[in-house]
Amino acid sequence: MSNTAQLTDAQSSAVAELLRRFPVAEELGGRFAEAGFELHLVGGPVRDALLGRPGDDLDFCTDAFPDDTLRIVKGWAEATWETGREFGTIGAARHGMRLEITTFRADAYDGVTRNPVVQYGSSLAEDLVRRDFTINAMAVSLPDRRFTDLHGGLDDLAExxxxxxxxxxxxxxxxxxxxxxxxxxxxxxxxxxxxxxxxxxxxxxxxxxxxxxxxxxxxxxxxxxxxxxxxxxxxxxxxxxxxxxLPELTGLKLEIDEHAQHKDVYEHTLTVVQNAVNLEQDGPDLILRLAALLHDVGKPATKAVGTDGRVSFHHHELVGARMTKQRLKQLKYPKDVITAVVELVALHLRFYGYGRGEWTDSAVRRYVTDAGELLPRLHKLTRSDCTTRNRRKASQLSADYDALEERIDRIQEEEDLARVRPDLDGNAIMELLGLPPGPLVGKAWRHLKDLRLDRGPLTHEEAVAELHRWAADQGL
Structure with a gap:
């Protein structure tokens, strides 16, 4: 491929706009040129600019060695760091921008780990051929803005x-x-x-x-x-x-036999993921998308065929929650992400049955308090999980969930469910029962909270009476 690939006017404008937005790039190119070295903007920044979606990261490659780079940016960069030095990378900050400058690479790999035996290259061509994909193997030389594409990245970008x-x-x-x-x-x-x-x-x-x-x-x-x-x-x-x-994903491809018809769980799951994406309002939500992906992973382990030939997946949400926790832990996700995704998987079936009129105000309160701050995501996940092609059934489920959300709003307005607490606090419990701080106080507190969820707010007199009733049952 020629290294003189022709940019369209729009692409040339995109590259010019990238450099206009980040004048530090050409400033840096000038400093390297004055010192007798090359500097090239490479990889993602070039790709994204040509796609009309410029980002904020700037990656450069150069024939300068790390010590040379440090000398060139000294007094110009507001800060430097050398955490990537063993791979030939020096980091620099300028006007709030983080810049990574890496010496040309011509690495060899041992075929066992992903860690290269770092070898410096001698040319831009040698550096570009070792990059992952052609669309990331284009460069803009600085400060002269020469465009280099040795592997057809521009054509691949267009196609x-x-x-x-x-x-x-x-x-x-x-x-x-x-x-x-x-x-x-x-x-x-x-x-x-x-x-x-x-x-x-x-x-x-x-x-x-x-x-x-x-x-x-x-x-x-x-x-x-x-x-x-x-x-x-x-x-x-x-x-x-x-x-x-992620073998659980492949495992969703359950065999659908002639006598045990059930929804294709794999295709259903991908549809739920897409539905969840469509419901997002404030940008991509990793927790919601992971929950949508993993919500049915417990189905293969719980599949059963009844005497009537019908397939069931009893308690798959609980089994799936355990599997989800194990998989996300193995992938080293942060604890807060794991906890949130697992809770959503465990709760995703709770809504079903609401339309049959079985839910009391107490059940609604528990639904809200169990979900806690995950409630908005649970709303989206539950709606996403409705993938039936039966229009009447889909319409009914949507109407039922609309009704539930309206009911939640009404009860929240009346009772502020996000801050549900027992009608007596720990100090009052200790005073009324003559108890010192300890596990019994917490047990009494949880009993009163359960009553609060079941019956709504109690008067002070009702709460005191219930506390004494509970204490008598405990033999206090």
């Missing part, structure tokens, strides 16, 4: 194709995480992975085990937060990558 600069076997063998990155870019950019790369991913999916759980988690989260996570998820299953780090 929406994800392709490796060299052979996919070499690229994925060097760094198996790139296979997951291919699926992530398919999700983020709505691009298609080319056939040679797809075949290599299928053949080499097992090599993903070389990658740490944290790195897999980060790439998977980016995939889930993409514009089209369903495409990325389908790709993971198709090439076998899901089986390596």
């Amino acid at each position: 929406g194709i994800i392709r490796t600069p060299g052979t996919p076997q070499q690229s994925f063998g060097d760094d198996p995480l790139r296979m997951l990155r291919a699926a992530r870019f398919a999700s983020q950019l709505k691009f298609v992975v080319d056939e040679p790369a797809m075949r290599a991913m299928s053949e080499m999916s097992g090599q993903l085990t070389r990658i740490t759980a944290e790195r897999v988690r980060d790439e998977f989260s980016k995939l889930m937060l993409g514009a089209d996570p369903v495409t990325g998820l389908r790709l993971l299953v198709e090439v076998g990558l899901a089986e390596i780090f």
Whole structure:
């Protein structure tokens, strides 16, 4: 491929706009040129600018070694850091921007880990060929703004194709995480992975085990937060990558036999994920999307066929919650994310039955208090879970949930459910029962809270009477 690929007027304007927004790039290029070195803006910033979606990260490559880079930015950068020095990367801050400047690389890999034996390259061409995909292997030289595309990245960008600069076997063998990155870019950019790369991913999916759980988690989260996570998820299953780090997803492909008809759980799950995406109002929500993805993972383990041939999945939400917790822990997700997703999976079936008129105000209060701050997400997850093609049934479920939300709003206005507390606090309990601080006080407190949820607010006299009744039952 020629390194003199022609940008359209719109693309040239996009690159110019990127450099206008971030004048530090050309400032830095000037400093490197004065010192006798090259500097090139590379990777994601160039790709995103050409797509008309400029970001805030700036990555550069250079023929300068790290010590040279530090000398060049001294007195210009407001701060520098060397955490990536062993890989040839120096970080610098200027006008609130974080810049990463990496010496040309021509790495070799040991084929066991994803860590390269760092070898510095001698040219931009040598650096670009080792990058993951052609769309990330384009560069803008600074300060002269020369555009370089040696591997057809511009054409692939126009056609929406994800392709490796060299052979996919070499690229994925060097760094198996790139296979997951291919699926992530398919999700983020709505691009298609080319056939040679797809075949290599299928053949080499097992090599993903070389990658740490944290790195897999980060790439998977980016995939889930993409514009089209369903495409990325389908790709993971198709090439076998899901089986390596998320086998529960592949496991949803339950056999549907002639005598035990049930909804295709895998397709249903992907539909729920898409429904959840459609209901988001404030940008991508990782917790909601993970809950949508994992809400039915307990079904394979709980599938049963009755004497009438009907299929059931009793308590799959509880089994699924346990499986979800285990999987997210293995992927090293933060505790707060795990707790929230697990709770949503456990609660996602609670709504069903409401339309039969079985819910008292007490049941509504418990639904709200059990969900806590997850209630808005639970609303979205429950609505997303309605994937029936029966229009009458779908309309009824939607109407039922509308009615529940209206009822919740009414009760919340009356009772402020977000702050439900017993009608007597711990100090009053200790004083009335003559108890010292301890477990019994907490037990009494929880008993009064349960009463509050069941019956609504009690008068002071009613609460005192209930407390003494409880104490008598306890033999106090």
